[in-house]
Amino acid sequence: MNISRIAISLAGILLFGYCGTLRAQVRQTREExxxxxxxxxxxxxxxxxxxxxxxxxxxxxxxxxxxxxxxxxxxxxxxxxxxxxxxxxxxxxxxxxxxxxxxxxxxxxxxxxxxxxxxxxxxxxxxxxxxxxxxxxxxxxxxxxxxxxxxxxxxxxxxxxxxxxxxxxxxxxxxERLYAQRYGLERDPEEWFSSQSSVETPAVSTAIDPDNYRVTINAHEGYNVYVTNGVHYILAKEKDSFENIGSKFRISAGNLRRFNDLKDKKAQPLPGEVVYIERKKKRWEGNARHHICREGETAYSVAQSYGIRMRSIERLNDLKKNQTLEKGRQIRIQ
Known part of the structure; x- marks a missing residue:
């Protein structure tokens, strides 16, 4: 009788674990x-x-x-x-x-x-x-x-x-048609973005110089380049590594990890994750002074969202390393 109960309990645990795994696998992506x-x-x-x-x-x-x-x-x-x-x-x-x-x-x-x-x-x-x-x-x-x-x-x-x-x-x-064809525009993407924006687009060489690259969105080596807080970043693709991103932007993998507050020398970006291609700022330069935390956020995730160094977030708010932030907590960003 006891053996049966144990077997049932184990089956329940395994089923629960399987369902948890299945739920993680079916999470809807932003693109979907x-x-x-x-x-x-x-x-x-x-x-x-x-x-x-x-x-x-x-x-x-x-x-x-x-x-x-x-x-x-x-x-x-x-x-x-x-x-x-x-x-x-x-x-x-x-x-x-x-x-x-x-x-x-x-x-x-x-x-x-x-x-x-x-x-x-x-x-x-x-x-x-x-x-x-x-x-x-x-x-x-x-x-x-x-x-x-x-x-x-x-x-x-x-x-x-x-x-x-x-x-x-x-x-x-x-x-809807334009959106569906956004990666297959007949015109050069840099020319197209320039025609749709009032932002003046500078000439871009085969490698990006972050000091001179000052547009909201553009393309380089198959990546869209974005800017937040005056800091440029891309979104990692499937099977990306800091090594191959670095080779395309002429930045060492070590520097990319430092730009993104990662101390683990083996750390690699996940698909869709923000990867900064230059050093983040110490403070938020926009009008907002605080960030209201959402569930599960950390100093790292806030820092990545605003283009601010994680250490600055921790110092501004007297946070411990790897501390999970309570939902609704007000975090200083400048």
């Missing part, structure tokens, strides 16, 4: 999320005038690309709370305070439709509709100013997501 829902964002833009790039960026940020507990439990991809006029299903979730009421939807599509209706019907967002549907930066600032989210850098986060993923293509005529 965009491909799945971009057509809804474009539909809402055509109907309401809300930039599709803004809708997609908010969905990515608020739902962790559809992987957050709130999104999985209730199909709520925009963090919209119940309010007194909500008559639909509800779910309770810890956010700014414990057990807050959030809207629940039968489908993800219903969440997208309600998000557009929510912005269109709330007087505090009226000023946003004066902006063009391709002016994502003004929309991002306007959402923050109107109080959509409490994070002081909410606008910067939205813009970063839009520019990292070229979501601004969705705001243009025939945007």
């Amino acid at each position: 999320y965009i491909d799945r829902y971009k057509h809804i964002a474009v539909e809402q833009m055509e109907r309401y005038g809300i930039p599709a790039s803004i809708t997609m960026a908010q969905g990515i940020l608020e739902s962790d690309s559809g992987n957050s507990l709130l999104a999985l439990r209730s199909n709520n991809h925009f963090g919209i709370k119940c309010k007194s006029n909500w008559r639909g299903e509800r779910v309770y979730h810890d956010d700014d305070t414990k057990g807050e009421c959030f809207r629940a939807y039968p489908t993800v599509e219903a969440s997208y439709y309600d998000h557009a209706e929510f912005l269109d019907s709330q007087p505090r967002y009226d000023s946003l509709f004066a902006y063009a549907s391709d002016d994502y930066k003004s929309w991002a600032r306007g959402l923050k100013a109107a109080g959509y989210a409490t994070a002081p850098d909410y606008a910067q986060r939205l813009v970063r997501i839009i520019e990292e993923n070229q979501l601004y293509l969705l705001d243009r005529q025939d945007g």
Whole structure:
């Protein structure tokens, strides 16, 4: 009898471990999320005038690309709370305070439709509709100013997501086709980005000199190069290593690890991970002074998000090494 109980217990443990592994394997990527829902964002833009790039960026940020507990439990991809006029299903979730009421939807599509209706019907967002549907930066600032989210850098986060993923293509005529062809543009990508931006693009040699490379987005050796806090970075690809990234940007693997606060000489980047190609700053140079922590964040993840050295984050906030930060904690970034 005891042997049977032990066997059942072991089977349960193995099944639990298998389910945990399976769940980790099926986590939705950002690219999959965009491909799945971009057509809804474009539909809402055509109907309401809300930039599709803004809708997609908010969905990515608020739902962790559809992987957050709130999104999985209730199909709520925009963090919209119940309010007194909500008559639909509800779910309770810890956010700014414990057990807050959030809207629940039968489908993800219903969440997208309600998000557009929510912005269109709330007087505090009226000023946003004066902006063009391709002016994502003004929309991002306007959402923050109107109080959509409490994070002081909410606008910067939205813009970063839009520019990292070229979501601004969705705001243009025939945007879905442009987005689908973003890596196969007939024109030279540097020429195309220059024609779409008011930022003057300097000439780029076969190797990037970070001191002279001062555009928001460009391409080099098959990588898009981005900038945050005045520091340039790329997103690692599948099977990337610091050695092969370094060879393409003429930076040693050791320096790349130092730029990214990694002391382990064997450390390698994960696919989609931010890799800085120059040294990060000691302080955030934007307007925000603080970062509001999300669940599971560390000094390292905050430092990578803002282009700030991890040691600076630790010193500014008197943090211990590898300390996990509590959700909602206010972290100084300058």
